[in-house]
């Protein structure tokens with residue numbers, strides 16, 4: 001590792017006149033956290049460095065054992081690999097095999113109190129994957145699928161990452177370089193530290209203001225709820241098939257809920273305010289929810305469940321000299337496709353570190369734009385979800401939406417504007433800005449007005465003949 | 467097709483893309499093998515057989531020309547489509563995503579050059 005003087009004629013940022021920090025042959029990189037962000041970063045950093053002939057030593061620290069079922073080996077999440085991420089990974093040459101994908105998803109079923117409608121993938125193809133982040137829920141009987149996070153960790157190891165099983169307990173800075181220490185282990189010094197510890201561990205406190213070498217402030221988070229419902233393969237095939245079910249129900253404090261079919265389990269995800277048992281009970285008591293579960297199903301009691309936090313704000317200054325924050329502990333995507341956002345920030349950081357440098361200014365110029373575009377789009381996302389909340393509250397609006405989607409789905413070949421908006425909102429397949437733009441099209445607005453009138457027009461029931 | 471397969475499964479012999487059709491996506495083979503066949507004046511010529519991880523139809527991402535060959539499943543094959551819009555949106559943000567595609571296209575070009583040179587009569 002060296003500090004390279006800035007060449008005459010090169011762009012010289014005001015605050016970086018002393019020199020440039022770069023990775024070179026034999027540089028040491030520490031990655032804290034082997035969730036998607038940490039594994040993607042390690043994979044791409046080593047891959048890109050090899051392309052330019054730079055040999056790096058990379059230690060990837062992960063405290064969880066992904067072969068252990070239950071929360072101890074799981075980075076709690078809905079486990080949906082978005083349509084855009086599946087395609088991007090395929091283009092990257094990363095294949096997600098059926099031993100990792102527990103179920104391909106080709107449709108979403110939207111449930112509201114006014115009715116239910118099914119939306120198919122635009123190409124009628126399984127392009128969304130449902131995975132277990134760990135080995136599977138607590139009490140797992142047949143371990144037929146591999147952990148998604150474990151699979152990514154293995155890919156990083158195949159690229160040359162040295163996986164260190166253990167929790168980083170201390171981060172120190174000596175002469176501007178990071179030093180990591182795991183319990184009962186010696187301190188290891190690095191030229192670059194990538195932090196990918198997510199928002200569900202106390203480790204993020206190691207970098208709070210004044211403790212690191214930058215002005216990082218962690219992201220705002222919200223509490224969520226997940227539980228794994230054991231239904232068995234046959235009943236999942238019968239009741240869910242390859243469709244994910246989302247619910248827009250007017251239940252106080254409920255924002256969004258989904259049932260995601262996997263191998264032997266259905267993952268239940270809930271976003272809302274002050275989530276408690278009453279809210280969970282109210283959800284499972286709602287008629288549209290009962291209608292899509294087997295009648296003899298006894299409820300979510302005893303199931304493997306957790307209350308992870310989700311990134312809802314984005315960190316400020318997720319970079320400094322020799323330091324970068326990836327995935328959830330940096331900037332993520334609001335409510336959807338967090339794993340896709342982890343991929344994007346991890347890739348941007350890897351490209352920056354290999355081709356530009358590892359100084360604060362390098363990350364600000366070349367890594368931050370990827371974070372900023374997520375953060376800007378999240379602002380529009382807030383608007384999208386505010387409108388969704390109104391639809392959830394107003395029955396006449398729900399009827400209008402339902403009528404419009406039904407008409408679109410009934411006519412093959414018709415431009416499916418509402419279906420596309422809903423599909424992209426629920427799957428996270430497109431940027432929120434694009435979704436919003438779709439709702440401003442005159443044809444969309446015109447049809448929605450028409451459908452709202454038609455959907456709320458008092459219908460005369462046909463006279464009964466008895 | 468297993469419950470966890472991504473993409474669409476084609477029966478042996480089933481056509482995935484037709485030569486002459488317009489396209490707005492490329493394809494990545496997930497499972498099985500597919501053959502690339504070109505209709506020429508003298509009849510169909512098999513250009514390649516490709517398997518898991520390989521892609522085809524990538525020209526549609528860059529040009530508006532019609533498909534230059536027909537691709538069909540050899541045995542049962544699962545194939546994932548990558549939309550032009552999704553791909554180009556990502557490439558715009560991260561040009562390094564195109565590296566693998568360029569690498570494969572360059573390998574294909576090298577192979578073609580070699581084959582072409584072998585067919586030329588010695589000077």
Ligand SMILES: Cc1cc2nc3c(=O)[nH]c(=O)nc-3n(C[C@H](O)[C@H](O)[C@H](O)COP(=O)(O)OP(=O)(O)OC[C@H]3O[C@@H](n4cnc5c(N)ncnc54)[C@H](O)[C@@H]3O)c2cc1C
Pocket residue numbers: 032033034035036037038061062063064075076077078079080081082166167168169196197198199200201203224225226269270308309310326327328329332336337338339340342
């Ligand atoms: C309810 C809910 C549902 C969600 N559903 C989806 C979904 O369906 N699809 C989707 O794409 N995203 C979803 N997300 C978001 C997704 O979970 C995250 O965006 C994603 O996990 C971020 O990856 P990461 O690598 O940044 O963090 P994490 O996945 O949290 O990984 C961090 C890793 O760091 C390790 N670690 C932490 N501290 C240390 C330490 N000191 N030493 C060593 N290791 C350490 C942890 O053990 C962990 O493995 C959901 C989130 C929630 C809360």
